[in-house]
Amino acid sequence: MSIIIRTRRLHLRKVESADLAALSRIYADPDCMQFYPSTKSPSQTLAWFQELAFDSYDRHGFGLWAVVDSISEEIIGDCGITLQRTPAGLEPEIGYHLWRGFWGKGLATEAAIACRDYAFHNLGLPRVVSITTPENIPSQRVAERVHDRKEIYQKRLGESEIIVDRYLYISEKR
Secondary structure, three states, rough: OOOOEEEEEEEEEEEEEHHHHHHHHHHOOOOOOOOOOOOOOOHHHHHHHEEEEEEHHHHHOOOOOOOEEEEOEEEEEEEEEEEEEOOOOOEEEEEEEEEEHOOOOOOHHHHHHHHHHHHHHHOOOOOOEEEEEOOHHHHHHHHHHOOEEEEEEEEEOOOOOOOOEEEEEEEEEE
16 A cells, blocks of 8 residues: 555555445445436446556556545545546546545645646656536636636537537646
8 A cells, every 4th residue: 555645634545446435435425426427336436446547557657546534544535647538639637536524625626736746747747637517616616726727628428419518627737
């Protein structure tokens, strides 16, 4: 269990199989997943972390990491860097999910800023982004504190004819 990033109140480390029970609680919670199409079952959560954590670590050297409270050692969520499609192609995106008992304390911002800085200084990435929906005001507030600017783009939902707006928050290494 090696720590990848330490902040004042948190540490981020690779997700382990034993963490999936704690993380599944977040992905099964309607409040935590209110800006996603639906909640996730334990098997869907495993598939999510297989792709965005375990496989991503091997392929890219980064992925979603467990967010752990430094004092209690409790897993309170995930935050990390995954590759997501944007108008510029596949880009490293900082994403975050915290258990609702930890919302409003600046922890998502703290973790996301640490991921941004890690992307620039440790991974040598020239640009990182975060993507939100227009309805997800809490995530927008985090992204505004992490990134330098915002663009709006349109995206087709799956195979449907529905076109939706997405907010793309961008930071570039200086």
